[in-house]
Amino acid sequence: MRRILTAAGLGVAAVALIALAAPSAYADRPHPKNPLKYPGTVVFQTVPPTPGVEATADNHVAYADAAGVIRLPVDNFKGVRDRIKVPDRQVSANERVHFDHFLGDPDTGYDGHAIQLGLDITRQISWTFTDLQDSPVSPERVTSMKIRSGTGEVITLTGAQLSQPLWVNAGRVKQNLGALRFQDMYWVVDSVQVEGAETVNRAQQKFFPMQKQSWPVQLMFYTIRVRATDFLFGNAAGTGVSIKWPDGSDHYFAFAGDDTSALVAPVPRGSYDMKVTGLPMSFVRPAQISRDQTVTIRVATTRDFVAAGSAVVFIALALLAVGRRHTLRRLFAWLWRLLAGLARPASRLARWRPRRFRPHRDIAYPVEGDDTVKDGSRVFPCIALLAAGVLAALVLPASSARAVSEPSPVAPSASASSAPGLASPVPTLAYYYIWFSDSSWNRAKIDFPMIGRYSSDDKSVMRTQIKQAESAGIDGFLVSWKDTPPLTQRLTELAQVAAEEHFKLGIVYEALDFNRNPLPPGQVGKDLTTFANQFGNNPVFRIFDRPVVVWTGTEKYSTTQLGAVTAPLRSRLLMLASAKSVSDYNRVASLFEGDAYYWSSVNPSSSGYQAKLDDMSNAVHAHHGLWIAPAAPGFDARLVGGHNVISRNNGATFRAELDAARASSPDAVGIISWNEFSENTYIEPSEKYGTQALDLLGSMLHAKPTTGDNPDSSGTSSHKYGGLSGIEAIAVIVGALAILSSAVFAVRHLYVGKHRSPFYR
Numbered sequence: 057m058r059r060i061l062t063a064a065g066l067g068v069a070a071v072a073l074i075a076l077a078a079p080s081a082y083a084d085r086p087h088p089k090n091p092l093k094y095p096g097t098v099v100f101q102t103v104p105p106t107p108g109v110e111a112t113a114d115n116h117v118a119y120a121d122a123a124g125v126i127r128l129p130v131d132n133f134k135g136v137r138d139r140i141k142v143p144d145r146q147v148s149a150n151e152r153v154h155f156d157h158f159l160g161d162p163d164t165g166y167d168g169h170a171i172q173l174g175l176d177i178t179r180q181i182s183w184t185f186t187d188l189q190d191s192p193v194s195p196e197r198v199t200s201m202k203i204r205s206g207t208g209e210v211i212t213l214t215g216a217q218l219s220q221p222l223w224v225n226a227g228r229v230k231q232n233l234g235a236l237r238f239q240d241m242y243w244v245v246d247s248v249q250v251e252g253a254e255t256v257n258r259a260q261q262k263f264f265p266m267q268k269q270s271w272p273v274q275l276m277f278y279t280i281r282v283r284a285t286d287f288l289f290g291n292a293a294g295t296g297v298s299i300k301w302p303d304g305s306d307h308y309f310a311f312a313g314d315d316t317s318a319l320v321a322p323v324p325r326g327s328y329d330m331k332v333t334g335l336p337m338s339f340v341r342p343a344q345i346s347r348d349q350t351v352t353i354r355v356a357t358t359r360d361f362v363a364a365g366s367a368v369v370f371i372a373l374a375l376l377a378v379g380r381r382h383t384l385r386r387l388f389a390w391l392w393r394l395l396a397g398l399a400r401p402a403s404r405l406a407r408w409r410p411r412r413f414r415p416h417r418d419i420a421y422p423v424e425g426d427d428t429v430k431d432g433s434r435v436f437p438c439i440a441l442l443a444a445g446v447l448a449a450l451v452l453p454a455s456s457a458r459a460v461s462e463p464s465p466v467a468p469s470a471s472a473s474s475a476p477g478l479a480s481p482v483p484t485l486a487y488y489y490i491w492f493s494d495s496s497w498n499r500a501k502i503d504f505p506m507i508g509r510y511s512s513d514d515k516s517v518m519r520t521q522i523k524q525a526e527s528a529g530i531d532g533f534l535v536s537w538k539d540t541p542p543l544t545q546r547l548t549e550l551a552q553v554a555a556e557e558h559f560k561l562g563i564v565y566e567a568l569d570f571n572r573n574p575l576p577p578g579q580v581g582k583d584l585t586t587f588a589n590q591f592g593n594n595p596v597f598r599i600f601d602r603p604v605v606v607w608t609g610t611e612k613y614s615t616t617q618l619g620a621v622t623a624p625l626r627s628r629l630l631m632l633a634s635a636k637s638v639s640d641y642n643r644v645a646s647l648f649e650g651d652a653y654y655w656s657s658v659n660p661s662s663s664g665y666q667a668k669l670d671d672m673s674n675a676v677h678a679h680h681g682l683w684i685a686p687a688a689p690g691f692d693a694r695l696v697g698g699h700n701v702i703s704r705n706n707g708a709t710f711r712a713e714l715d716a717a718r719a720s721s722p723d724a725v726g727i728i729s730w731n732e733f734s735e736n737t738y739i740e741p742s743e744k745y746g747t748q749a750l751d752l753l754g755s756m757l758h759a760k761p762t763t764g765d766n767p768d769s770s771g772t773s774s775h776k777y778g779g780l781s782g783i784e785a786i787a788v789i790v791g792a793l794a795i796l797s798s799a800v801f802a803v804r805h806l807y808v809g810k811h812r813s814p815f816y817r
Contacts, residue, residue, distance in 0.1 A: 690737065
C-alpha cells in the first residue's frame, strides 16, 4: 500500500510540475470550443524580408529576426488585427520601412500559419556630378536637378538640397497570385541645369535605390578651343574672345600659344554667344556646343577692309578705261614713263615727274546732237554701282564674324547621343479608356499596370496617370465615352483632376456596340448633345478652339444619318470622322472638321504604310480639315479574337510609327493607346515593359530642335544659303545684282556701237 501511495504522489507531482513548467505551450494550443479567447503568438513574415521591423500588440513588442520573421505574443486572438501596430521605423542608416498591409487575417494566427506583412521601403540616396570623362563637377555649379520615379513622382532639388542626401521611395509591395511581391522602384534624371544650360538627356540615366544608393550623375560637359582668323587671308586675328554663358554671365579668355587660340575649360552643353576682342569692328556670333571641338570665328580686320577698298578702286579705274582705246594708250604710256623713270639714275629721278593724267582733256564729254558713244560721263554711274556691289558682297559678309567648328584635337570624348525628336509644336494625345473595374483584369490580359489592377473610378489613379503622361510630354487624353451613368461620372471626375493638373481632354464617342454594329443615330445625337451641354464650356476640353469629338464607326453610317447628327453640333463641337481610307473620308468630309485614323494593328515596316498616312493627310487637308495621325507601340489581340501580332521590338516599332506619323504633317499625333491592355497597345507603365514606351516618347518629344538662328557648331556649316546668315545672304545677293547691273550698263553703253539703244532714249 505504501508503494502505491508513493507512486500516486509522484505522478500527481509530475503532472503539476509539467503544468507549471509549460504554460505557454498549452496556451498556444487553442481550446477546441473557443480558440480566439486564449493567448498565443502571431507569426509574421515581412515582405521583403527585413530585419529590425517592429510590431506591437497588448503591451508586447517584437522585432523581425535576420530572416524578417516577427513572433509577436498576444493576450488573445480575438480582434487582434485591430490591436497590432507596425510603426514606421528606420531599420538601418539608409533604410526606412512603412507598413502597407497584411495578407491574411491575424485573428486566425492561432493555427500556426505565418501572416505576410507587406512593407514599403524608402532609402536615403546621394549623388555626385561628373563630366563625360568622369571628372568631378562641383554641385555649386548646378542650378537645379529634377528626378522622376517610375510612378510619376517628380522631385526638384535646388540650392543646398543638391549636396544633401535625400530619402526616396525605393519599392513597394503588390499582391499577385495570392501572395505579396516586392517590386523595386526606379528613378530617372529628367533635368540638370548648370549655368543656364541643360546638361542631361531626359530619362537617359536610370537608378534603382534598392540596388544603389550613390548615384553618379553624368553631365554633358565639353572642352572647346576658340580662335579667330581674318576673313580674306586666314591669318590669326584679335587678342581674345568674350563668351556669354547660357545664364547670361560673361567670361573672357585671352588668345595665346603658337596657334593664337584660347582653351576654354569644360563647359556645359548649350548655346553660347562669342565676340572677338581687339578688332576695329566685331560682331556677336552664337555657337551651339554639343561636343569637344575647335571653334574658328572668321572676322573682318583692317587688312580685309584695305584689300576690299583696293579692289573697288582697281575695278573703278578699269571700268573708266573700258572702251576708251585712247585712254588706255595714255594710261599705258603714263605707266611706261613711270617705270622708265624708276629705272633712271637717282640724279635724274629727283628731277623727273610723270605726266599728269588730265581727265578734262582725256575724257570726251557729250555734245548735244552727237549720237556717237564718246560719253565718258556714262562710266561714272557704272563705277558707283559696281563699287556698291563689291562693298556689299565683300565688306558686309566680312564684317560679320562667322563661327566654324571642327573636331577638337585637344580632348576627344564620346559624346552622349541625343535621341531624335519630333521637335514639333503639334499636340501629342493618347487614347484613354475609363471602363476598367476590378474584375476587368481577370480576362484577356497578359500584362498589368505598374500601379496595380485599378478601377477607372479611382481619382488617385487618374491623377497618377495624368502625371505620368505629362512627364512624357503628352498634352491630353482622347477619352473613350458614351453617355452611361458610370462613364459620365468617371468623365466628370477625370475632368476635375485634369483641370487641377492643367491637362487637356477630348472624347472618342463609341458609336459601335459590342458586336460592332452601329448605334441608332438618335442615340448618338442625344449623347453628343448631353456632352456639349455638360462639358462644352469646360476649358479642359479645349485642345483646339472647340471640344474635340472623334466619332468611331462613321463608315457604317450613311451621309444622311451623319449629317442629321453633326449639323446642329458643329458650331459647339469639333467633330472628327474615323475614316480609314481616302475614299471614305471624301464621302463624309463635308460633314466633319477632319479625321482621326485609329490604326493600331499596322506593321510599320510594310510597304505603303507611310504613303497611306500621307494620302490621308493630303485628303483631310485638301478639305481644310484637322488630321490626327496614329502611332502605336505594338499590337496583340489574340485573347479577344484577333490574329495579327505586331512585336514591340524593344521600342523600334513605336519609334517607326511616331516617325511616320510626324512625317504625314499632322495637326496632332494620336498615340494608340494609354491603357488598351486587351489589344496590348498600351504605353502606360506596366509590369512587363516598365516605362519603355514612355521613356522613348519622352526622349523624342523633348528633343530640342536645331534652328537656323541658333546654329549647332558641331557641323561645318550651320546656316541656310550655303553657310551664310540671313543678312550675309542678302548682302551677297544685293552685291551680285549690283555687279550684274553694272556689267549690263557697261555693255549697253560702251559696246552698243555708234547709235544709242532706243531703251535709253
